[in-house]
């Protein structure tokens with residue numbers, strides 16, 4: 001019988017401990033992850049969360065689960081409105097621009113797309129409806145045209161963020177979407193129409209939704225209730241997720257989610273990321289520095305999700321060399337020639353590695369141990385290769401195992417990308433040669449040829465760079 005491996009366990013923020021993971025329906029997982037607020041380019045701190053969620057999802061897929069993944073897009077809130085106002089354009093112009101950028105970035109980082117990306121502005125009537133239902137149940141009230149959730153009514157308030165109920169400031173209200181634990185007040189479900197702000201006419205009056213209500217509405221609408229796993233960064237625990245729980249569990253009289261998984265912050269060179277320090281890098285900033293996006297992926301992926309990730313020159317170099325070690329190993333296997341036959345040792349090594357890799361990830365996504373198991377295998381296979389004890393069938397087995405494991409990691413370039421890169425490099429060399437020989441017609445012709453294929457060349461002081469259109 002095939003060894004089923006270790007049981008999957010995740011650290012559940014709700015219980016504060018590691019728990020065996022069981023899906024509600026056999027082999028099906030309903031996953032909700034809080035998505036971007038599209039008022040600016042996402043920064044590496046945001047990508048830390050998206051990559052952790054990607055690892056989680058890929059691992060569940062690898063373990064044979066069907067995953068239905070929904071991620072919301074916050075396209076109306078305090079920040080998006082402020083940005084549109086500042087730039088003197090419509091809310092939609094701002095959000096469309098950053099939605100496009102968001103999708104381009106997640107593709108660049110090899111993050112699997114969710115099944116659905118519902119937008120807040122497309123669910124306004126449903127949000128108004130949920131607010132109305134909360135009022136009817138006696139958990140929400142209206143004050144000066146806005147609606148608030150009465151946290152004193154919800155007896156479980158604070159269960160996720162571990163807030164002592166005695167410390168709650170009940171009866172006072174907080175208007176903004178983000179605030180700290182010390183300010184756990186009645187929070188805004190719906191904000192009254194204000195001059196100069198977008199608003200919608202609804203059954204509860206004119207206005208716009210608060211941030212928290214959108215996730216309650218969209219997770220229930222597309223995934224039902226309860227869902228299996230709800231994710232975000234640690235800064236989402238309070239107030240966002242605490243408030244989602246209060247709304248959804250009051251509304252449906254059911255738990256919102258069985259598992260709550262949260263990743264820790266990202267810091268840059270050991271200190272907190274902030275706009276004023278200029279260290280809040282976007283993916284574009286890093287691409288301008290010529291950094292391979294898969295190296296960034298590796299860096300963000302390779303620290304356990306509940307530990308702080310340090311983005312620094314040092315960790316970047318380490319990630320680069322780790323990734324290079326895997327790539328050059330696979331390159332050797334691809335390009336060397338091997339004698340026919342097989343070495344029985346190899347099969348054993350692969351089985352061992354597979355078990356370690358899977359068991360490590362089953363233990364609350366212990367990625368460091370999972371990666372270590374791959375490097376151990378590389379070391380052993382390299383030894384066999386050096387001793388001429390590696391054969392054709394072994395090579396095939398190792399290659400296909402790495403392909404399989406990369407379904408979880410997503411760190412290896414796809415084959416056709418490699419070929420594309422090689423052919424572009426060749427063209428660039430031809431063009432450089434033509435320019436050196438002052439054959440500018442030919443140089444321009446090559447540039448146009450590439451442009452037709454969607455490749456843009458940029459002449460920089462460090463030489464020619466290319467990017468996709």
Ligand SMILES: [Zn+2]
Pocket residue numbers: 033034035072215240
């Ligand atoms: Zn959310």
